[in-house]
Amino acid sequence: MQMAEMDDRISELPDETLSHVISFLPSEDAFSTREISKRWRPLWLLYPSPNLDFDDQRFFKKGGSYSSFKDMINATIYTRRLHRQPIKSFCLRCHNNTITAFDVVMWLIDAAERGIAYLDVHLPDTPNFHSCVFNFRNLVVLKLIGIHFSL
16 A cells, blocks of 8 residues: 555544644654644644653754754743643753853743743853743752852
Protein backbone atom coordinates (compact mmCIF):
# COMPACT_ATOMS: atom_id res chain seq x y z
CA MET A 1 0.00 0.00 0.00
CA GLN A 2 1.37 3.38 -0.95
CA MET A 3 1.63 6.17 1.59
CA ALA A 4 -0.97 8.30 -0.24
CA GLU A 5 -3.54 5.51 0.05
CA MET A 6 -3.19 5.13 3.83
CA ASP A 7 -5.92 6.49 6.08
CA ASP A 8 -5.10 9.35 8.43
CA ARG A 9 -6.68 7.84 11.53
CA ILE A 10 -5.05 10.30 13.92
CA SER A 11 -6.88 13.23 12.37
CA GLU A 12 -10.15 11.39 12.88
CA LEU A 13 -9.72 11.55 16.67
CA PRO A 14 -11.77 14.16 18.54
CA ASP A 15 -10.10 17.50 19.33
CA GLU A 16 -10.15 16.73 23.06
CA THR A 17 -8.17 13.51 22.55
CA LEU A 18 -5.60 15.14 20.28
CA SER A 19 -5.20 18.04 22.70
CA HIS A 20 -4.68 15.66 25.58
CA VAL A 21 -1.92 13.86 23.68
CA ILE A 22 -0.30 17.18 22.72
CA SER A 23 -0.24 18.24 26.37
CA PHE A 24 2.37 15.53 27.10
CA LEU A 25 4.82 16.78 24.47
CA PRO A 26 7.77 19.07 25.23
CA SER A 27 6.72 22.70 24.87
CA GLU A 28 8.57 23.12 21.56
CA ASP A 29 6.82 20.13 20.02
CA ALA A 30 3.38 21.05 21.37
CA PHE A 31 3.78 24.53 19.91
CA SER A 32 4.91 23.19 16.52
CA THR A 33 1.79 21.02 16.13
CA ARG A 34 0.13 24.25 14.98
CA GLU A 35 1.98 23.77 11.69
CA ILE A 36 0.36 20.41 10.85
CA SER A 37 -2.87 21.85 9.44
CA LYS A 38 -5.53 24.48 10.09
CA ARG A 39 -7.45 21.96 12.18
CA TRP A 40 -4.46 21.38 14.46
CA ARG A 41 -3.66 25.10 14.94
CA PRO A 42 -5.86 25.66 18.07
CA LEU A 43 -5.45 22.18 19.57
CA TRP A 44 -2.39 22.98 21.69
CA LEU A 45 -4.56 25.48 23.59
CA LEU A 46 -7.53 23.26 24.51
CA TYR A 47 -5.86 21.16 27.22
CA PRO A 48 -2.48 22.76 27.70
CA SER A 49 -0.04 21.27 30.13
CA PRO A 50 0.51 23.57 33.12
CA ASN A 51 4.20 22.65 32.83
CA LEU A 52 6.34 24.61 30.39
CA ASP A 53 9.74 23.22 29.48
CA PHE A 54 11.87 25.14 26.98
CA ASP A 55 15.34 24.08 25.89
CA ASP A 56 17.16 26.02 23.18
CA GLN A 57 19.30 23.00 22.23
CA ARG A 58 16.24 20.82 21.57
CA PHE A 59 14.78 23.65 19.52
CA PHE A 60 17.94 24.37 17.51
CA LYS A 61 18.48 20.67 16.74
CA LYS A 62 15.15 20.79 14.90
CA GLY A 63 16.34 23.71 12.77
CA GLY A 64 14.83 26.56 14.78
CA SER A 65 16.45 29.98 15.02
CA TYR A 66 17.06 32.28 17.98
CA SER A 67 14.24 34.60 16.98
CA SER A 68 11.76 31.74 16.48
CA PHE A 69 12.73 30.27 19.89
CA LYS A 70 12.05 33.60 21.54
CA ASP A 71 8.83 34.06 19.53
CA MET A 72 7.62 30.61 20.58
CA ILE A 73 8.13 31.39 24.28
CA ASN A 74 6.50 34.82 23.89
CA ALA A 75 3.48 33.29 22.10
CA THR A 76 3.12 30.53 24.68
CA ILE A 77 3.27 32.93 27.63
CA TYR A 78 0.98 35.46 25.94
CA THR A 79 -1.59 32.78 25.10
CA ARG A 80 -1.59 31.53 28.70
CA ARG A 81 -2.23 35.07 29.90
CA LEU A 82 -4.94 35.72 27.31
CA HIS A 83 -6.84 32.50 28.14
CA ARG A 84 -6.15 32.72 31.88
CA GLN A 85 -4.45 29.33 31.87
CA PRO A 86 -2.21 28.31 34.78
CA ILE A 87 1.53 27.78 34.66
CA LYS A 88 2.64 25.53 37.51
CA SER A 89 6.14 24.74 36.30
CA PHE A 90 8.50 26.80 34.16
CA CYS A 91 11.79 25.31 33.03
CA LEU A 92 14.11 27.26 30.73
CA ARG A 93 17.46 25.99 29.55
CA CYS A 94 19.62 28.21 27.37
CA HIS A 95 23.11 26.99 26.61
CA ASN A 96 24.40 30.15 24.97
CA ASN A 97 23.57 33.83 25.15
CA THR A 98 20.49 33.59 22.94
CA ILE A 99 18.10 35.05 25.49
CA THR A 100 18.51 38.27 27.45
CA ALA A 101 17.95 38.51 31.19
CA PHE A 102 15.26 41.10 30.48
CA ASP A 103 13.31 38.59 28.33
CA VAL A 104 13.56 35.92 31.02
CA VAL A 105 12.42 38.25 33.80
CA MET A 106 9.37 39.33 31.75
CA TRP A 107 8.44 35.67 31.12
CA LEU A 108 8.88 34.82 34.79
CA ILE A 109 6.71 37.72 35.93
CA ASP A 110 3.95 36.51 33.62
CA ALA A 111 4.44 32.94 34.86
CA ALA A 112 4.24 34.12 38.46
CA GLU A 113 0.89 35.73 37.70
CA ARG A 114 -0.28 32.34 36.42
CA GLY A 115 0.57 30.65 39.76
CA ILE A 116 4.04 29.23 39.12
CA ALA A 117 5.23 26.89 41.88
CA TYR A 118 8.30 25.30 40.27
CA LEU A 119 10.98 27.38 38.57
CA ASP A 120 14.11 25.96 36.97
CA VAL A 121 16.27 28.35 34.92
CA HIS A 122 19.68 27.55 33.44
CA LEU A 123 21.39 30.46 31.71
CA PRO A 124 25.05 30.93 30.82
CA ASP A 125 26.69 33.42 33.16
CA THR A 126 23.93 36.02 33.48
CA PRO A 127 25.01 38.98 35.63
CA ASN A 128 22.64 41.46 37.26
CA PHE A 129 19.59 39.22 37.13
CA HIS A 130 16.54 40.88 38.67
CA SER A 131 15.76 39.63 42.19
CA CYS A 132 11.97 39.67 41.59
CA VAL A 133 12.00 35.85 41.56
CA PHE A 134 12.33 35.91 45.34
CA ASN A 135 8.93 37.63 45.60
CA PHE A 136 6.86 35.04 43.70
CA ARG A 137 4.06 34.07 46.12
CA ASN A 138 3.37 30.49 45.05
CA LEU A 139 6.98 29.45 44.44
CA VAL A 140 7.90 26.19 46.17
CA VAL A 141 10.98 25.09 44.19
CA LEU A 142 13.59 27.48 42.81
CA LYS A 143 16.58 26.28 40.78
CA LEU A 144 18.81 28.91 39.22
CA ILE A 145 22.02 28.01 37.43
CA GLY A 146 24.39 30.56 35.88
CA ILE A 147 22.48 33.52 37.32
CA HIS A 148 24.14 36.23 39.38
CA PHE A 149 22.29 38.82 41.44
CA SER A 150 23.61 42.26 42.23
CA LEU A 151 22.82 43.60 45.67
